[in-house]
Amino acid sequence: MTTETAAKTARTSFTITQEGIVIALTVALLAIFSVTLPGFLSGANLVNLLRGVSVLGMLALGMSIVVIGRGLDLAMVATLVVGMGWALTLTAGGHGFGTSLLLGAGFAILAGAAIGMIVAFAEIPAVFTSLAMASVIFGFGNAVFFRNDVHNAPANVEWLSALGYGAFLGVPLVIYAFAALALAVHLLLRFTRFGQMIYAMGDNPAAARQTGMPVRPVIVAQYVISSLIAFLVGLVIVASNSGLNTRVYNSTLVYDVLLVVVLGGIGLSGGRGNVRNVIVGTLLVGTLFSGMTIMNLSYTTQNLVKSLVLLAALIAETLINPRDEQTAQQGDI
Template structure:
């Protein structure tokens, strides 16, 4: 027998529960922490959450396809650190960015190729490539842990952009989230990712290009990591490579899973 006036909690989905908990925590923090609702503090929170959300988008696409990318944070930090190092050493902007973009896409292709065609488990592949990227860039390509953005560079100017007093990172995150939503839900390639994540053998048997799509997912994840790194450098006017050894990677996976992405693949979005 249903009790009139009581909400039906069984009808709440995972996203609804997470949203409700977030609202409760926000209200509790606003009441209990002095200065929490200060505009500057809220802007800082929104900026950090936006970058985390961008990284989670790339991770979500990989997880939906029954994979994982443990190299995302290393790609984010080290690619931008190398880019800024090239700029500070006098390399032309276009050439420096071309080098970095090529390197990022190459790592994404390597991840995807080893997982898709060599059948190496994704957790081992991406852990190894992430460690390689961090070690090689730190020892051979940059000279310090924190690399500053050159004064007056477009990355520095990007960090100061706002619309309606909202940082540009929020709009970039919203735009990317919308594009990923359209890609996953309304294109055949997006549907292929779900099919392959749910049952890769059946997907291959019906003619879906499972292996090329797997490579594409890791390339997308690497590119999104580069975007997140540029936005991080824009807001901080530098990039600190020590973030690779932080808990950021676990936060990314947690955000993706809490957002409704199933680790078993083929679900969420």
């Protein structure tokens, strides 16, 4: 083996990956918080930590499908709020809860399809399309579907109460829901032709078109799936909180989701990432949020910390995965 070959092998063996950095940071935070914050590593607190970030992780799974395909869905929280808010409004008005959920899911599908068609056919960058559509969706919901901010969950729906407050082997069912959705998204991306097309399209859209891949329908399908996942997460929120406050739209939730995706190592340039990245990012963000909550930091301070972490993650993602001539094109997302 030549000296040059040995050096190249050594560099390969010690390649720094964003996923590795995130795992190291998570372990470091766990160690620091366990020493400085009494009871942080207790079983009850760790279960609460996982329960608290399950909703964030599930939303990040939906976002990851779009980001891998070189898109961005900043409207998913608006879709969640309006679709589920309408379903609860219909239920309160006397409609069956099952029928109301189907109608709310239908609205989520239409919202996702509208965003996808604008991105795919009008070719407006996804960041602008989804940001504008978020306001349109939320405004439409407030003007047409409901007037109140707070919507209560229907009473005497046993499976809904079990989802929100039930547990199996001491683990809340919400965590199982996160695990089940993670498995479903993993199977979709890894073992289906649709998943392969998402990766191919995210890696090189021009080449995907030249091979005859139905790029536009795939783009639309991505946003429909993301919107449906957002609606299902809305159901988990309703179950866990006995209702829904539509003001969550004005929170930093969608940026927290983006933080999980970027921190986990799913490249914004598309074509790279998997469910494992989402889980890793969720664990780091959950550890950070739990620590800041126990330290009783103010809401403003927590947002500042999250913003700085997101900025650092974006810089790290750019340095670790520099854009080439193809991925450096403006307007991809």
